[in-house]
Amino acid sequence: MAAGRPYWKGYLKLSLVTCPVAMSPATSESEKVRFHTLNEKTGNRVVSQYVDSVTGKPVSDEQEAKGFQRGENDYVILTDEDLESVELDTVRTIDIEKFVPRDSIDWIYLDTPFYLTVNEKIGDEAFAVIREAMKAQDMVGVSRVVLGRRERVVILEARDRGIVVWTLRFGDEVRPESEYFTGIAKKGDAKSVSELETLIKKNMTDWSPEMASDPIQDSLIKLIADKKKAKKPSSKSKSKSATKGDDDPKSNVVNIMDALKKSVANELKARKAG
Amino acid sequence: MAAHRAQWKGHLKVGELTCAVGLYTAASTSERISFHMLNQRTGNRLKREFIDSDTEEVVEHDHQVKGFDTGNGDYIMIDPEEVAAVVPDADKMLEAEAFIPQGKVDDIYFDKPYYLAPTDDEDQDAFASIRDALVKTKATAIARTVLFRRVRTVLIRPHGRGLIATMLNFDYEVRSAKEAFKDVAKVKVEGEMLDLAKHIIGTKKGEFDPAKTDDRYETALAALVKAKSEGKTLPKPKPIQVSKPNDLLNALRESAGMAKGPSKRPKAANANSGKKAASTAKKSTAAAKTAHKKAS
Numbered sequence A: 001m002a003a004g005r006p007y008w009k010g011y012l013k014l015s016l017v018t019c020p021v022a023m024s025p026a027t028s029e030s031e032k033v034r035f036h037t038l039n040e041k042t043g044n045r046v047v048s049q050y051v052d053s054v055t056g057k058p059v060s061d062e063q064e065a066k067g068f069q070r071g072e073n074d075y076v077i078l079t080d081e082d083l084e085s086v087e088l089d090t091v092r093t094i095d096i097e098k099f100v101p102r103d104s105i106d107w108i109y110l111d112t113p114f115y116l117t118v119n120e121k122i123g124d125e126a127f128a129v130i131r132e133a134m135k136a137q138d139m140v141g142v143s144r145v146v147l148g149r150r151e152r153v154v155i156l157e158a159r160d161r162g163i164v165v166w167t168l169r170f171g172d173e174v175r176p177e178s179e180y181f182t183g184i185a186k187k188g189d190a191k192s193v194s195e196l197e198t199l200i201k202k203n204m205t206d207w208s209p210e211m212a213s214d215p216i217q218d219s220l221i222k223l224i225a226d227k228k229k230a231k232k233p234s235s236k237s238k239s240k241s242a243t244k245g246d247d248d249p250k251s252n253v254v255n256i257m258d259a260l261k262k263s264v265a266n267e268l269k270a271r272k273a274g
Numbered sequence B: 001m002a003a004h005r006a007q008w009k010g011h012l013k014v015g016e017l018t019c020a021v022g023l024y025t026a027a028s029t030s031e032r033i034s035f036h037m038l039n040q041r042t043g044n045r046l047k048r049e050f051i052d053s054d055t056e057e058v059v060e061h062d063h064q065v066k067g068f069d070t071g072n073g074d075y076i077m078i079d080p081e082e083v084a085a086v087v088p089d090a091d092k093m094l095e096a097e098a099f100i101p102q103g104k105v106d107d108i109y110f111d112k113p114y115y116l117a118p119t120d121d122e123d124q125d126a127f128a129s130i131r132d133a134l135v136k137t138k139a140t141a142i143a144r145t146v147l148f149r150r151v152r153t154v155l156i157r158p159h160g161r162g163l164i165a166t167m168l169n170f171d172y173e174v175r176s177a178k179e180a181f182k183d184v185a186k187v188k189v190e191g192e193m194l195d196l197a198k199h200i201i202g203t204k205k206g207e208f209d210p211a212k213t214d215d216r217y218e219t220a221l222a223a224l225v226k227a228k229s230e231g232k233t234l235p236k237p238k239p240i241q242v243s244k245p246n247d248l249l250n251a252l253r254e255s256a257g258m259a260k261g262p263s264k265r266p267k268a269a270n271a272n273s274g275k276k277a278a279s280t281a282k283k284s285t286a287a288a289k290t291a292h293k294k295a296s
Helices: A080-084 A121-137 A190-202 A215-231 A249-273 B080-086 B121-137 B177-181 B191-203 B217-229 B245-258 B271-279 B286-295
Strands: A008-014 A017-025 A036-039 A046-052 A064-071 A074-078 A093-095 A098-100 A110-118 A140-147 A150-159 A162-168 B008-014 B017-025 B036-039 B046-052 B064-069 B075-077 B093-101 B110-118 B139-147 B150-159 B162-168
Touching (some): A008 A121, A008 B191, A017 B245, A036 B075, A074 B036, A080 B217, A110 B177, A121 B191, A121 B245, A150 B217, A162 B177, A190 B121, A215 B080, A215 B150, B008 B139, B017 B121, B093 B150, B110 B121, B121 B139
Antiparallel strands (some): A008 A017, A036 B064, A140 A150, A150 A162, B110 B162
């Protein structure tokens, strides 16, 4: 994913200063162990395809079109090119309208993070100026941008040499807390609170990404490696004892990790094509 | 709290205190615009079918099983029970394992937020005590438990009278910011440029309430659909001018000037006007002041 094409390309604008930028997701599922759907009878992959709902015949990619429903069985066909001419500046430009202190935006509104970088040499300086000024003022920018056919409100936060862009949830996407919190006691028990304070202070520690590890992923990788080994002598064998052989299990785990990455890459390719 | 269905029910444990709690979805994504997939030739709707990648026969749901690609087009079937066996037994216990000062967790890890509320009236005191202690120590708690068939890490922080549990992305799902930004050129930002940009930000300081946001795309799309169905030619997007490095300072000066209205456009940009600017130093905008400082 790292060297792949950006998710979004466009322009970052502060008043009369404009620079070309690219945006890519800060999170990715590409390392996650993923399962495929197989045909039980043949062992082959199951893939989805589009068929014409009336003729029942498969429809090739080129024939697929997006339709906006105008009435019953009445659609306006929109091509990707059409969609690009939607008259909103935010399709291609993140124009920073406003700046606010970071802590004025509640965490609950943060939806998806992206990394924003300058996309052409010509913009290096303008990008740096916008970023450094936000850092110096300790402010985040507020803007809008069209992503995935929705106009999202975003905040921009300078970080290292780049900018983190967060899409924000819309007001109606966050459920009113009062429906969940009304009726909860106003005050805790003074003695318990002070005991807990002592405990919390004693166990205060620094954040580390290891706190977000996924032990099940490791187990799944091992399970798959075991299955792969068990499969070798006889494909129908389900015996688990075969996995406890004298072979070096370590090297197998490494291979399976490579295989995983490869299969994920293949799948991504397939998905992009489809 | 009774009106909503909990996504998860269990216990919250901090030190010696335990209380029965539920996790409730705090945010949901609404899909606004949906298109239908059509066959361009016939104009008919499309539907999805699941077929065997090799034989191309339709595979009924009953014959679809989970499997894994070993890398060379070879697939291994995996029994769902074997996958389930990998997940440890759910003890339904959100136990605080560590506490981190508020704001010190890298927010890129944030996944979905859940409201965390007591489900048993008898536990009101314990719940409120945990909440108040987190408020007083300005701390967030880290807990791990089996949620949605995966061992998940959640961040627990006070929010009003309740708590919010934010599920975290797994470490391997988060791309490193350092890595992502490593190709961005190191540019030293000059004094006046930085001052001007800071000034522009200053004039755009404001308040923002994320609760009051709407999606304007729908309206714009409706206009597009109308134009297209009336057979009008769709407008071509206008080219966008980027600031050339040579013009950057001017663009900043103009931007800074615009913010104060066109009449007070700062002009003390070159050495010639430097003396003049010095004699009338106090009348001008902040942007002009910084320009003057550099000129003298």
